[in-house]
Amino acid sequence: MTRASDTQGGPVTLSKEGLPDWLDPVVRAAETVQPLQLSRFLPPENGSGRQSAVLILFGEGRHGPELLLMERAGSLRSHPGQPSFPGGALDPEDGDPQGEGPLRAALREAEEETGLDPAGVQLFGVLPRLYIPVSGFVVTSVLGWWREPSPVGVVDPKETARVFTVPVSDLTDPANRATAVHPRGHSGPAFLVESALVWGFTAGVIDRLLHYAGWERPWDRGKQVPLDWHA
Numbered sequence: 001m002t003r004a005s006d007t008q009g010g011p012v013t014l015s016k017e018g019l020p021d022w023l024d025p026v027v028r029a030a031e032t033v034q035p036l037q038l039s040r041f042l043p044p045e046n047g048s049g050r051q052s053a054v055l056i057l058f059g060e061g062r063h064g065p066e067l068l069l070m071e072r073a074g075s076l077r078s079h080p081g082q083p084s085f086p087g088g089a090l091d092p093e094d095g096d097p098q099g100e101g102p103l104r105a106a107l108r109e110a111e112e113e114t115g116l117d118p119a120g121v122q123l124f125g126v127l128p129r130l131y132i133p134v135s136g137f138v139v140t141s142v143l144g145w146w147r148e149p150s151p152v153g154v155v156d157p158k159e160t161a162r163v164f165t166v167p168v169s170d171l172t173d174p175a176n177r178a179t180a181v182h183p184r185g186h187s188g189p190a191f192l193v194e195s196a197l198v199w200g201f202t203a204g205v206i207d208r209l210l211h212y213a214g215w216e217r218p219w220d221r222g223k224q225v226p227l228d229w230h231a
Contacts, residue, residue, distance in 0.1 A: 011100065012100045012103040012104050012107070012123065013103075013123070014103070014123050014124055014125065014126070015122060015123070015124060016124050016125075018122075018147075019122070019124055019145055020060065020145070022065055023058060023065075023124070023145060025213035025214050025215065026058070026125070026143065026209065026213050027124060027125060028213075029209060029212035029213045030124075030125035030126065030127055030143055031125070032212075033127065033128065033208070033212050034128065035128035035129070035130070037208065037212065038127065038128060038130060038204075038205065038208045039130045039131075039204060039208075041130060041131040041132065041133055042129075042130065042131055043129050043130070043131045043138045044131065048136075049131060049136055049137065049138035050089055050135075050136055050137050050138065051089065051090045051097040051101070051102070051137075051138050051140075052087060052088055052089045052090060052105070052137045052138065052139050052140070053087050053088075053090060053101075053102035053103070053105040053106040053109070053139065053140045053141075053142055054084070054085035054086065054087030054106060054109075054139060054140075054141050054142065054202075055068075055085055055086050055087055055106040055107065055109070055110040055121075055142050055144055056085055056127075056141050056142065056143050056144065056205070056209070057085075057086070057110065057116075057121065057144045057145075057146050058143070058144065058145055058146065058168075059145075059146035059149055059165065060146070060149075061165055061167060063167040063169060063170075064167055064168065064169055065167070065168040065169075066165040066166055066167045066168060067165065067166050067168065067171070067206070068085075068086065068110075068114065068116070068146070068152065068163070068164075068165055069083050069084065069085065069163075069164055069165070069166055069194075069196075069198065069202070070083070070084060070085075070086055070113055070114055070160050070161075070162065070163045070164070071083050071084075071160065071161040071162045071163075071164070071196060072084060072159070072160065072161065073157060073158055073159055073160055073161050081161065082199070082200060082202075083196045083197070083198045083199075083202060084200075084201075084202045085141070085202055085205075086106075086109055086110035086113045086114050086116075087105070087106055087109045087110070087113075087139070088105065088109040088112075088113075089105070089137070090102065090105045091105065091108075094108065097140075102126065102140035102142055103123055103126075103142055106123075106140075106142035106144075107121060107123075107142075112155060112156075112159075113155060113156075113159060113160050113163075114152040114153070114155065114160070114163045115150075115151065115152050115153055115155045115163075116146075116150050116152045117148075117150035119148070120146060120147055120148030120149060120150050121144045121145070121146060121147065122144060122145045122147045123142055123143065123144050124143055124144065124145055125142075125143035126140060126141070126142055126143065127140070127141040127142075127143070127205070130201070130205075132201055139201065141205055164194050164196075166191075166193045166194055166198075168210075168215065170191075170193045170194075171191055171193060171206060171210060172210060172215050172216065172217050173217070174217055174218065174219035174220065176191055176192050176193050177189070177190070177191060177192075177219035177220070177223070178190045178191075178192060178220075178223045178224060178225045179221055179222070179223065179224050179225070180197065180199035180200075180203070180224075180225055180226075180227060180229075181224050181225070181226055181227070182227060183226075183227070187224070188200065188203060188204055189203050189204060189206075189207035190203050190225060191203055191206065192225065192229070197225065197227070197229045199227065
């Protein structure tokens with residue numbers, strides 16, 4: 001079980017002990033899903049790409065299970081204004097990218113971006129590594145349970161515009177689902193929640209998690225929204 005000292009040099013481990021029952025489908029999905037079931041973009045075989053990690057943090061809110069998301073600052077060069085999971089590139093001190101490195105980086109970045117206390121987060125799974133061609137990142141998605149919630153918010157306005165949680169029930173609501181269309185013609189799943197359009201890598205991972213956890217509800221894939229959608 002992850003403790004505060006873990007992010008400062010001690011071991012960071014995965015534990016399924018004491019998780020709420022409603023997370024069981026997510027645990028099973030993480031243990032069985034194959035890379036190509038998540039995305040057609042897999043890490044280059046030559047080992048290139050910058051190693052990074054994101055934290056997919058599940059909590060228990062007023063409206064049931066929820067996910068922690070953030071909105072990137074509009075001034076950033078990479079994906080400005082885009083909702084995303086907390087996360088970022090691995091630092092040398094994070095350690096082995098094939099071992100604890102992504103776990104440590106996911107917690108560190110989440111703390112830096114949202115102010116959450118890593119001591120209250122229990123990491124319980126890791127999804128297969130995926131690749132984001134436009135940025136060259138090789139991303140490890142780390143699954144966590146917000147066992148002891150702590151206050152969160154914008155730590156650095158230059159990096160983050162806002163921090164918010166989204167009920168899973170809103171993510172599975174067909175009325176909040178759509179297909180986002182990129183100006184270049186690319187399209188992919190999207191979620192219209194909390195006055196935000198969640199698209200791209202983040203929406204793709206959420207979409208597949210909902211599907212393989214058995215939480216997905218039928219939705220209109222013909223409903224399209226542009227990337228400049230506003231509530």
